[in-house]
Amino acid sequence: MEIDNKRRHSEDEPKQEAAKKVKSQEPKYAYLETVVREKLDFDSEKICCITLSPLNVYCCLVCGRFYQGRHEKSPAFIHSINENHHVFLNLTTLKFYILPQNIQILHDDKVQLLNGIKYALYPTYRVKDLQNFPRQCFDLSNRVYLNGFIGFTNTAVYDYAHSVLLIISHMIPLRDHFLLNDFDDQDEFIKRLSICIKKIWSPKLFKHYLSVDDFVTYLKVKEGLSLSVVNPRFLLLWLLNKICSSSKQLKSILNQYCKGKVRIIGNKRETEGSGTVTSKVNVKPFWVLTLDLPEFSPFKDGNTVDNLPQVNITQLLTKFTNVRTSSVDTVFEIVQLPQFLIFHFNRFDRSSEHPVKNRNQTIVEFSSELEVLHAKYRLKANVVHMVIKSSSTDSNDSNRNEKSHWVTQLYNDKIKKWIEIDGINTTEKEAELLFLNETFIQVWEKQE
Numbered sequence: 055m056e057i058d059n060k061r062r063h064s065e066d067e068p069k070q071e072a073a074k075k076v077k078s079q080e081p082k083y084a085y086l087e088t089v090v091r092e093k094l095d096f097d098s099e100k101i102c103c104i105t106l107s108p109l110n111v112y113c114c115l116v117c118g119r120f121y122q123g124r125h126e127k128s129p130a131f132i133h134s135i136n137e138n139h140h141v142f143l144n145l146t147t148l149k150f151y152i153l154p155q156n157i158q159i160l161h162d163d164k165v166q167l168l169n170g171i172k173y174a175l176y177p178t179y180r181v182k183d184l185q186n187f188p189r190q191c192f193d194l195s196n197r198v199y200l201n202g203f204i205g206f207t208n209t210a211v212y213d214y215a216h217s218v219l220l221i222i223s224h225m226i227p228l229r230d231h232f233l234l235n236d237f238d239d240q241d242e243f244i245k246r247l248s249i250c251i252k253k254i255w256s257p258k259l260f261k262h263y264l265s266v267d268d269f270v271t272y273l274k275v276k277e278g279l280s281l282s283v284v285n286p287r288f289l290l291l292w293l294l295n296k297i298c299s300s301s302k303q304l305k306s307i308l309n310q311y312c313k314g315k316v317r318i319i320g321n322k323r324e325t326e327g328s329g330t331v332t333s334k335v336n337v338k339p340f341w342v343l344t345l346d347l348p349e350f351s352p353f354k355d356g357n358t359v360d361n362l363p364q365v366n367i368t369q370l371l372t373k374f375t376n377v378r379t380s381s382v383d384t385v386f387e388i389v390q391l392p393q394f395l396i397f398h399f400n401r402f403d404r405s406s407e408h409p410v411k412n413r414n415q416t417i418v419e420f421s422s423e424l425e426v427l428h429a430k431y432r433l434k435a436n437v438v439h440m441v442i443k444s445s446s447t448d449s450n451d452s453n454r455n456e457k458s459h460w461v462t463q464l465y466n467d468k469i470k471k472w473i474e475i476d477g478i479n480t481t482e483k484e485a486e487l488l489f490l491n492e493t494f495i496q497v498w499e500k501q502e
């Protein structure tokens with residue numbers, strides 16, 4: 055069956071009106087009227103709901119379920135007859151079919167409805183699209199959102215991954231490479247990561263938020279990401295290394311924009327004899343610089359929520375910028391500053407039995423600009439740690455279930471505003487309020 059595009063209806067028209075018009079003028083559209091975009095969710099695992107196979111899977115565009123095959127007796131074929139649902143999309147080839155007749159819908163690119171569905175599954179971009187990003191967009195329920203600054207579902211389980219994916223998709227050279235290229239012939243990891251980033255920047259989302267549950271599950275089950283990872287720093291480092299080992303092109307982009315170098319000088323004073331100092335010098339590359347916070351005692355010194363110790367970021371940076379030549383300790387010296395300078399604030403003691411409860415709650419003060427060794431940087435992203443108290447069955451140890459919760463704050467260059475992303479919610483935030491939280495990861499961009 056070939057769908058004639060001359061009479062295709064506009065998505066903007068009220069549905070019933072459009073349906074009536076189409077029905078009366080062009081009988082071939084009858085099946086397309088039954089498509090319900092609101093039911094479609096292409097973020098979930100693409101497996102047949104009957105056979106659980108990931109091969110040759112079709113989405114029923116009427117109910118949104120995934121079924122395998124289109125030949126006689128296949129789950130999709132049987133579903134089309136049993137439920138009277140007839141329009142299907144092959145999730146790999148992006149071709150549309152009418153079942154059970156098994157007829158491909160040709161020239162689907164000329165049908166706005168089908169184009170929009172294809173875009174939801176696999177967004178594509180041209181260079182000129184990126185120039186006015188981020189921009190105000192509307193989802194199917196007419197809710198406004200800013201592409202690139204979107205929320206995510208299932209925060210309780212995957213909020214650390216949301217933060218990391220937002221950070222990665224906001225480093226512009228990296229983002230542009232992901233948006234403008236097709237990764238079909240690359241390995242599965244890069245392909246899936248690229249689709250995540252393409253969806254984060256989609257101006258045509260059906261819903262104003264995404265789910266990355268399937269992607270993270272894939273990383274854990276197929277790519278060896280440790281099941282115990284719930285920390286954005288660990289996932290960020292893991293992803294950056296994984297990207298480098300999976301794609302030469304992306305590796306060179308990361309090396310060019312994100313890799314810094316630090317010289318580590320280990321000084322050792324001879325205990326006997328002349329007392330001379332011997333030094334061992336190593337230059338090491340880094341993606342993320344760890345800044346140590348001053349010692350913190352949660353139950354001493356009268357620390358309360360209203361009276362937490364504070365430290366300025368420039369003070370923390372002296373570890374890397376103020377080289378003390380006379381020191382006998384290990385000395386760190388930044389020798390190459392990257393375009394994107396990423397800091398990690400060391401809050402958790404991994405040896406602690408209750409790392410969340412016993413974390414270092416020191417507040418870090420910073421403004422949106424920073425000078426590091428005469429280079430000017432601007433803050434682009436700030437991942438903050440919060441605590442959720444989950445209900446405990448053991449009333450004697452209610453603190454035991456304190457759980458980390460990650461919130462991401464991103465700078466919108468275009469309107470010079472900060473946007474906070476917490477679960478599916480996005481809100482504007484005053485720059486002055488950013489440092490009131492327990493900052494955990496920051497991304498700074500070097501200015502011209």
Ligand SMILES: [Zn+2]
Nearest residue numbers: 114116117139
């Ligand atoms: Zn169906």
